[in-house]
Amino acid sequence: MPCAQNARFAISRRHLLIGGTSAALLSACGEPRQAAFQSTPGMPSLRLIGETTLAHRLAFKGTTVGGLSGLDYDAGQDLWVAISDDRSEHQPARFYTLRLAISAQGLAAPELVDTVPLRQPDGRTYPSRRQNPRAEVPDPEAIRWRPQTQTLLWTSEGDVRRGGDPALFEMAADGRELRRFALPAHFRADPSGQSGPRDNLAFEGLTLTPDGSAAWVAMENALVQDGPEPSVGAPGGPCRVTRFDLATGQATAQRAYVPDAIPQAPAPAIGFADNGVSEILAVDADRLLVLERAYMMGVGNSLRLYLVDTRQGSDTLTEARLMPPSPATNWSPMPKTLLADFSAFVGPQPDGRPGLRRLDNTEGMAWGPRLTGANGQPGHRTLVFVSDDNFNPAQTTQLIAFEFLETTP
Numbered sequence: 001m002p003c004a005q006n007a008r009f010a011i012s013r014r015h016l017l018i019g020g021t022s023a024a025l026l027s028a029c030g031e032p033r034q035a036a037f038q039s040t041p042g043m044p045s046l047r048l049i050g051e052t053t054l055a056h057r058l059a060f061k062g063t064t065v066g067g068l069s070g071l072d073y074d075a076g077q078d079l080w081v082a083i084s085d086d087r088s089e090h091q092p093a094r095f096y097t098l099r100l101a102i103s104a105q106g107l108a109a110p111e112l113v114d115t116v117p118l119r120q121p122d123g124r125t126y127p128s129r130r131q132n133p134r135a136e137v138p139d140p141e142a143i144r145w146r147p148q149t150q151t152l153l154w155t156s157e158g159d160v161r162r163g164g165d166p167a168l169f170e171m172a173a174d175g176r177e178l179r180r181f182a183l184p185a186h187f188r189a190d191p192s193g194q195s196g197p198r199d200n201l202a203f204e205g206l207t208l209t210p211d212g213s214a215a216w217v218a219m220e221n222a223l224v225q226d227g228p229e230p231s232v233g234a235p236g237g238p239c240r241v242t243r244f245d246l247a248t249g250q251a252t253a254q255r256a257y258v259p260d261a262i263p264q265a266p267a268p269a270i271g272f273a274d275n276g277v278s279e280i281l282a283v284d285a286d287r288l289l290v291l292e293r294a295y296m297m298g299v300g301n302s303l304r305l306y307l308v309d310t311r312q313g314s315d316t317l318t319e320a321r322l323m324p325p326s327p328a329t330n331w332s333p334m335p336k337t338l339l340a341d342f343s344a345f346v347g348p349q350p351d352g353r354p355g356l357r358r359l360d361n362t363e364g365m366a367w368g369p370r371l372t373g374a375n376g377q378p379g380h381r382t383l384v385f386v387s388d389d390n391f392n393p394a395q396t397t398q399l400i401a402f403e404f405l406e407t408t409p
Contacts, residue, residue: 040337043307044283046383046402048345050107051356054397056389061115063091066391070095070143070154070206070279071364071384079113082364082386083143083154090391092125093118093138095154095175100399102382104371107401116175118154123176136164141363142206142279144215146170146246151178153215155203160189166202168217168244181249184242186223186320195225204363205241205280207288215244216288216310218257220276226322230275230294232262238322238333239277241288243310254317255310256333262294263302271297279365281383286311290336291365291385301359303342308334345400360387360398371403380404 039045058065070083083095094117101108117125118140127135138156145152151170158166165188168181190196198221205218219239221229227237238256245252259276266273275294282288287309294302313334316322322331342362347355364386373379383404389395 039339042407043337044339044407045405046305046340046345047405048349048353048355049102049104049382049401049403051398051400052107052109053399054110056393056396057391058112060096060112063094063115064391065096065112066090066389066397068096068386068397069141069363069388071366071386072143072145072152073366073368073384074145074147075369076147078369080110080366081143081145081152083140085140085363085388086391087137087139088126088128088131092127093140095140095143095152100368100384102368102371102384102401104379104403107399110399116173118171119175119177121177138167139200141204142217144206144208146208146212148212153206153208155206155217157200157202157204157220158189158197160197160199160202161191163189163191165189166197168203168206168215179249181244182251184251184254184317186225186240190224193224195223197223198229201229201276205277205290207280207282209282210285212246214246214252216280216282217242217244218277218280218290220278221259222322225320227324230259230262232265232273235259235261236275238316238331240316240322241280241310241334242317251317253310253315255308255313256316256322256331257290257308257336258333259292260294260304262296264296264299266296267298273297273299275302278363281365281367283307289339289365289383291362293362295361301361303359303362304338305340305342306336307339308336310334356400358396358398360396361390362387362398362400364388367404368401380406 067084067086068082069085072081080098094115096115097113099111142155154169156167158164170178201221204220207216218241222237230236236259238258241255242251243253262273262275273296278293279291280288290306292304314331316331323329345356349355362385368382368384371379381404383402385400387398389397
């Protein structure tokens with residue numbers, strides 16, 4: 001869910017951003033705050049390669065480019081896919097393909113290749129709410145390429161207030177729906193708000209296991225019955241991260257992840273602020289990267305990247321409710337290790353290279369091509385992020401590339 005656009009509020013969070021800033025966290029003087037962040041010894045770390053942007057409301061093949069909330073890379077075709085969270089308000093729900101040249105020295109401007117509409121089982125594109133108030137309108141958030149089948153997975157946060165469940169889909173490369181996965185009962189929408197996912201805080205993250213046999217899907221925030229949203233000074237309830245077997249289509253395991261408290265109070269104090277999981281990505285068979293994205297009105301965005309191990313923490317798949325932590329609790333979360341606070345990458349870097357100009361509403365994360373190492377051997381993986389501009393002129397579609405400096409687990 002874009003942190004600047006939440007239909008739970010009478011005033012769009014997209015418009016709230018216009019009155020604030022979507023740059024990096026700011027000091028009281030209004031200058032970018034450089035975090036005193038040190039990577040954890042023995043853990044992976046990031047080296048900034050560079051950033052690039054797309055023009056606001058770029059017109060491409062009859063569509064308005066924006067709202068890019070999910071990103072993935074097909075190494076076989078050297079082609080990227082990026083899904084828009086446009087709920088068919090501008091044009092029918094869709095994803096884009098693009099090329100992106102990355103080297104150890106920098107990141108080139110993206111080259112858009114094509115746009116592909118998401119299609120319903122009968123082949124039709126999705127209408128907007130204005131066109132058909134009774135139709136299911138997806139809220140696309142994440143996308144992954146399946147090289148073994150040449151198909152794609154994507155998630156929708158659903159439309160909880162109107163009874164629409166979150167969803168995990170598989171589609172052909174031309175956008176045709178191939179299947180919709182069955183979900184555990186606790187993910188069912190409850191328009192009364194007594195249980196289930198909160199509106200626009202559902203299936204935000206998606207990743208494939210390296211062998212392609214399974215997918216993990218992450219909630220942005222806790223189910224209503226599992227705990228509160230994060231607040232200033234208090235972490236949120238547990239986000240459920242669910243593993244689906246791609247052969248059977250069934251959910252087979254689930255872990256709990258506890259998001260941080262909102263890192264800073266908004267200005268003014270009554271202003272809007274939030275924090276949640278915006279994307280996940282498999283490092284190997286057991287470990288996941290988790291991106292937490294926060295927004296604080298009048299302050300800006302915060303981005304933190306964590307590492308978790310899915311072999312740790314309870315399996316919560318059969319738990320209808322995750323009780324608050326206590327001696328009698330029925331679950332334990334995955335422990336998490338902070339790998340990077342992105343505010344450390346804003347401004348000049350220790351090696352003298354320029355840093356990021358700002359942080360924005362970053363929602364997509366994907367592995368890119370490996371760099372060339374010593375003697376022409378394969379080097380480290382690249383890690384690429386994309387921000388969702390919410391079609392808001394105060395924001396930007398920003399792509400950021402890092403070198404992922406790995407260690408042996």
